[in-house]
Amino acid sequence: MRTRELLERLVGFPTVSRDSNLPLIDWVRDYLDDRGVHSQLVTNAEGTKANLFACIGPEREGGIVLSGHTDVVPVDGQPWSSDPFRLSERDGRLYGRGTSDMKGFIAVTLALVPELVARRLERPVYLAFTYDEEVGCHGAAALIPQLRRVVPTPAAVIVGEPTNMRIATAHKGICFCRTVATGTEAHSSLVHRGVSAVMLAGELIAHIGELARRAAQHPVTIAGLEPPFTTLTANVIHGGTAFNILAGRCELEWEVRTVPGDHAVRYVEEIERRAAALVSEAQRTGRRCGIETTVIADVPALAPEEGSALALVRDALSTEEPQIAIPFATEAGQYQQAGWSTVVCGPGDIDQAHRADEYVPIAQLEQCERFLRKLIASHCSAREEAGSPARPAH
Ligand SMILES: [Zn+2]
Numbered sequence: 543m544r545t546r547e548l549l550e551r552l553v554g555f556p557t558v559s560r561d562s563n564l565p566l567i568d569w570v571r572d573y574l575d576d577r578g579v580h581s582q583l584v585t586n587a588e589g590t591k592a593n594l595f596a597c598i599g600p601e602r603e604g605g606i607v608l609s610g611h612t613d614v615v616p617v618d619g620q621p622w623s624s625d626p627f628r629l630s631e632r633d634g635r636l637y638g639r640g641t642s643d644m645k646g647f648i649a650v651t652l653a654l655v656p657e658l659v660a661r662r663l664e665r666p667v668y669l670a671f672t673y674d675e676e677v678g679c680h681g682a683a684a685l686i687p688q689l690r691r692v693v694p695t696p697a698a699v700i701v702g703e704p705t706n707m708r709i710a711t712a713h714k715g716i717c718f719c720r721t722v723a724t725g726t727e728a729h730s731s732l733v734h735r736g737v738s739a740v741m742l743a744g745e746l747i748a749h750i751g752e753l754a755r756r757a758a759q760h761p762v763t764i765a766g767l768e769p770p771f772t773t774l775t776a777n778v779i780h781g782g783t784a785f786n787i788l789a790g791r792c793e794l795e796w797e798v799r800t801v802p803g804d805h806a807v808r809y810v811e812e813i814e815r816r817a818a819a820l821v822s823e824a825q826r827t828g829r830r831c832g833i834e835t836t837v838i839a840d841v842p843a844l845a846p847e848e849g850s851a852l853a854l855v856r857d858a859l860s861t862e863e864p865q866i867a868i869p870f871a872t873e874a875g876q877y878q879q880a881g882w883s884t885v886v887c888g889p890g891d892i893d894q895a896h897r898a899d900e901y902v903p904i905a906q907l908e909q910c911e912r913f914l915r916k917l918i919a920s921h922c923s924a925r926e927e928a929g930s931p932a933r934p935a936h
Contacts, residue, residue: 543573543652543653543662544653544730545649545652545653545907545911546629546636546649546653546904546907547909548648548649548653549629549636549638549641549645549646549649549902550573550629551569552612552645552648552664553627553628553629553638553639553641553645554564554627554628554642554891555569555627555630556614556639556916557612557613557640557840558613558614558615558616558617558618559613559614559616559673559674559675559676559677559845560677561722562590562682563591563592563612563613563673563899564590564591564592564847566591566612567583567592567612567671567673568679570594570652570671571594572582573652573655574652574655576595577655577656578659579596579598580592580596581595581596581669581930582595582596582826583595583704584593584684584688584879586673586674586680586681587682589632589796591673591674591681591830592673593670593671593672593673593681593684593685594612594669594670594671595669595670595671595680595685595688595689595695596668596669597665597667597669598607598655598658598663598664598666598667598668598669599658599664599666599667599922600663600664600665600666601666601694602665602666602694603665603694603695603696603697603925604694604695604697604915604921605665605666605667605668605694605696605697605922606665606666606667606692606696606697606698606699606854606918606921606922607693607696607699607700607704607877607882608647608651608667608668608669608670608700608701608914609671609672609682609699609700609701609702609749609753609873609877610644610645610647610648610651610670610672610701610702610888611644611671611672611673611674611675611676611682611730611873612645612648612671612672612673613672613674613675613676613681614639614640614643614645614676615639615643615672615676615895615896617639617898620739620744620897620911621723621898621900622898622899623637623898623899624637624638624899626639626724626815626900627803629641629783629905629929632660634903634904634905635901635902635903635904636902636904636907636916637899637900637901638899638900638901639900640900641705641890641894641900641901641902642889642890642891642892642895642900642901642902643703643704643895643896643900644702644703644704644888644890646702646704646888646889646890646902646906646910647704647728647888647889647890647905647910648671648702649907650702650879650889650907650910650911650912651669651684651914652669652915653782653911654911654914654915654918655669655863656916658707658918660925661737661827661918661922661924662923663918663922663923663924664923665697665922666696666769666922667918667922668696669691669905670685670689670874672685673842675757676807676872677775677839677870678838678839679716679729679839679841679872679876680690680839680840682873682876682877683694683876684829686876686877686880687710687880688693688882689880690881690912693756695882696882696883697850697851697854697883697919697921698849698850698854698855698882698883698884698885699851699877699878699882699883699885700753700855700884700885700887700888701873701874701877701884701885701887701888702886702887702888702889702910703868703870703872703874703886703888703890703892704888704889704890704891704894704895704902705866705868705886705887705892705912706889706890706891706900707859707887707888707889707905707906707909707917708863708865708866708885708887709855709856709859709861709863709865709866709869709885709886709887709914710741710844710866710867710868710874710885710886710918711847711850711852711866711875711885711886711892712764712766712767712802712843712844712845712846712865712866712867713767713843713844713863713867713868713869713870713871713872713874713886714767714772714798714799714801714802714843714866714869714871715799715802715804715805715806715838715840715842715843715871715875716797716798716799716800716839716841716871717797717798717799717800717807717809717810717811717839717840717841718795718796718797718798718805718829718837718838718839719795719797719798719810719835719837719838720793720794720795720835720836720838721743721793721795721796721813721817721833721834721835722745722792722793722794722833722834722835722836723739723740723742723743723781723791723792723793723794723817723831724739724790724791724833724834724840725737725738725740725741725788725789725790725791725792725833726788726790726829726830726831727751727787727788727789727790727832728787728788729786729787729788730785730786730788731750732788732790734827734829735829736788736829737788737790737824737829737830737831738782738788738789739746739781739782739789739790739792739831740781740782740789740790740792741789741925742820742831742833743779743793744794744862745779745796745816745820746776746813746816746817746820746833747776747794747796748777749812749813749816750774750775750776750813753809753812753813754773754774754775757770757771757772757773757774757804758771761801762801762802762803763799763844763865764802764867765867766866766867767801767867768867768869769811770800770801771801772799772800772801772804772809773798774797774798774799774809775796775890776795776796777795777797778792778793778794778795779792779793779794780792780793781793781794784880787919789843789908794813796813798810799871799919800842800843801843802843802844802845802846802864803843803845804843805842806837806840807840807842807881810835810837812824813835814835817827817833817835817842817926818833818873820833821833836916837892841871841876842875842876842878842879843871843875844874844875844878844884844886845878846865846874847878847883847884849883849884850883851883851884851885851919852865852885854921855885855887855917855920856912857917857920858913858914858916858917858920858921859887859913865885868886868892868920869892870892872886874886887911887913888907889903889906889909889910890902890906891906
């Protein structure tokens with residue numbers, strides 16, 4: 543099957559993160575099975591979603607991992623010109639939800655499978671397709687620790703998020719948290735009898751602001767990383783029932799976007815320390831309240847590295863262009879944290895992603911095909927012309 547046909551099938555599965563991705567995963571597994579490639583599934587706790595992992599070639603060090611997420615963002619309320627879950631072509635572009643982010647890359651990798659199977663690979667090519675990337679990279683968090691146990695260290699992980707086929711070696715990490723403050727309701731005139739959860743949340747927001755101001759004083763020098771410092775923001779708040787009742791409950795959602803080298807956990811700990819101080823202050827005067835913070839997702843930043851992934855990808859793309867930083871978090875930081883050399887490079891543009899009429903230019907899918915073919919031919923294939931026999935698989 544060609545890339546376009548594969549993309550058509552993939553886009554046809556409405557794998558919005560809130561829904562199951564199993565129909566797509568089952569279809570991909572069957573496609574691989576039919577070509578003699580066995581895949582392993584790693585499901586979530588509820589069994590409603592799965593990561594798929596497959597190895598083509600001998601299981602040995604120095605392989606290449608091609609990584610993509612199978613989930614897409616919702617289309618609700620977006621003014622699409624055509625059915626978002628039906629691929630359509632206009633002006634050299636393929637439109638549909640996920641074409642850029644990032645089923646286009648997955649389609650390219652699947653289209654190459656028959657060639658890879660037919661080739662005598664000296665080093666393995668791995669396919670790693672995940673769930674729930676768009677809602678906090680939960681699939682990769684479940685998959686990568688398992689891979690680390692069974693996969694001999696690869697030379698490169700390529701996360702095919704849309705970079706217009708440029709090489710991205712840096713992005714920020716993202717951590718989002720939900721903090722629930724519980725107060726004690728009372729008439730708002732009787733502040734000595736209760737605690738307003740909204741006021742507690744307000745104190746925490748002020749502290750988040752203070753941490754953000756401090757973080758801004760420590761910029762890093764990584765070209766293209768904007769802004770070049772860790773940011774913290776609180777963006778959702780719900781609480782209270784009336785202006786004259788001390789609020790019994792307030793829920794706050796906030797996030798930290800860390801520069802490479804910085805870690806969200808220290809900000810979470812700072813907020814928890816402040817929360818503990820607020821609670822004990824209220825308790826000293828006999829008033830009851832509580833503050834609980836849950837980390838919903840914590841995805842590490844991707845730090846620039848002069849590793850084997852960068853060298854291999856540069857070579858296969860025949861480019862001397864400087865690598866770029868991207869403004870969004872990906873699974874690349876998770877692979878790098880696992881100790882694997884990782885870059886982000888894929889077809890499409892992040893400006894198209896998450897919007898109505900998302901598309902990928904056909905020319906970029908073709909460029910990605912050429913790139914992966916060259917990468918695999920030069921790095922993973924046996925050099926038959928040199929007369930050296932391929933090492934046996936073991
Ligand atoms: Zn994506």
